[in-house]
Amino acid sequence: MRKRHSPKDRLITVALHVALAAGLFFAAFPIYWMLSSSFKSNTEIFALPPTVLPKAFTLEAYAAILGDPVKLRFFFNSYFVAGAVTVLTVLIALLAAYGFSRFNFRGKGSLNTLIISTQTIPPITLLIPFFGLVVSYGIFDTYVALILTYLVFTLPYAILLMTGYLNTLPRDLDEAVAVDGGSSWTALWRVIVPISLPGIVATSVYTFLLCWNEFLFALTLTKSASMRTVPIGIQLLMGQHAFEWNQMMAMSVLGSLPLLLIYLVAQRFFLAGMTAGSVK
């Protein structure tokens, strides 16, 4: 056992706590600054010396964002696109994962490798052909264009996550359905889906986040203000009034709320999704 409470040992403990505090400052100060700036007036943001707490606490930045129908539309678009992609991805990935997890078939190994490798395809490579396709099918600047393109990026992760989850479920359960003469389809919906909820939630969370954060395709494949999503909205705010920092911070806070809420409520699922594919 380690000798406790020797002077050297105490010194190490104190040094560790100092280092932890420094780490906390490094990790959290930029976020704190965003939050506090969103409650300041635009002139106070650049006050000298900087005010750590808002001296004149104001909600004017939030009022400006929430009172503007154009900006509210950005939020609606982000929620709508991310929601639609999440539902589609989870459904399609669930079927594929069931195929991977419960059947042996020719080409299984190579298909699995294909799906792992599609995770790393650079978005910029697909952007140009997508742009060509989207324009030639007349779906430029529509939800359909965003939903279809996001699906391609969310699907590989979702399949790997779901397959990993289904592999942890005992096979006796769906084999029991087969013995009773039920088809694999029945087994999927009656037995597998009800006990896969944790896996489905983790996959949904991760898919939603990927879509919520997407920037490059939203920037290129949409054009009108009514089709823009939150990340593009923040960028537009920057171009329009370069000095409305408090509004930009307020919109960033509002744009981060879904992620923060999901993280706080469902930390386990969140981390399961975020580290998927990396720790195995």
Added chain:
Amino acid sequence: MTRQKRSRHRLKRAVAPYLYLSPSLLIIGLLMLLPMVTVIGYSFQNSAVLRRDPSFAGLKHYQAIFNDPVFWASLWHTLYFTCMSVVFHMTIGMIFALMLNSDRINPTLRNILRVLYILPWLFTAVIIAVIWRLLLEPNGVVNSVLMQMGIIGSKVEWFSSPETALHAVTFANIWAGYPLFMVSLLAGLQGIPKDFYEAADIDGAKAYQKLIFITIPQLMPIIISISLLDFIWTMQVFPLIWITTGGGPIYSTEVLSTYTYKLAFSSYNLSQASASAVVILLISLGLTLFYIRYQKAR
């Protein structure tokens, strides 16, 4: 079961997996593999996308790219940005994971700090870019604190001077990306059997010896696979740079993705942009093959 029934059942089992996989394969085939073939095709055409009957260009666009000094500068910036990011993500992630794993801190404090240390990860690249633009504004808080401490004499334009811009965007990315390592290494640390350390204690090993001879070798598989993934993903950086510097000033933060994007959507030279996109794809594929081989070898 009768024989007929059984063979029908077997046929169903044989066809079923393909049916379950078909929607996914259709989407991946049509919207991922086909576009990849298309972009390779574009890179060999003149006025790709813009004209209905583009003529064959041969390797012209690839030559144009390889003769463009901005392309080589972008490649170098991408490498610098990526290598620095991965090395510091790993170092900071490791330090935080080891600190959080120490038995010298109270479990409640540990849980609170773990949540807070993960925070930078929860913000999307656009928001990270906006936060760092605010912090590093010439009149912003970083400059004012550094000036008060006497570290800098005058206001530094972090994102808009060519000497500092690349370091500034790299720093912002380092801040945003270490939690992936931290979370993964923390999980790895908890998986190292306690008896290894107990055995080392009996042999009288010092703390740093335990770190070098037990902890790091045990974490090596995680370190290598996360580094590879982080490298592949960081190389693809776009929004952070687009919003902080836009590749400027004077190309000093131009990376492969912003270079390609500008070729395609500012110059409308989609053929040359396709050639550049194919080069990026080849680099990524090379790294991916390496990653898959490594994962299979484990």
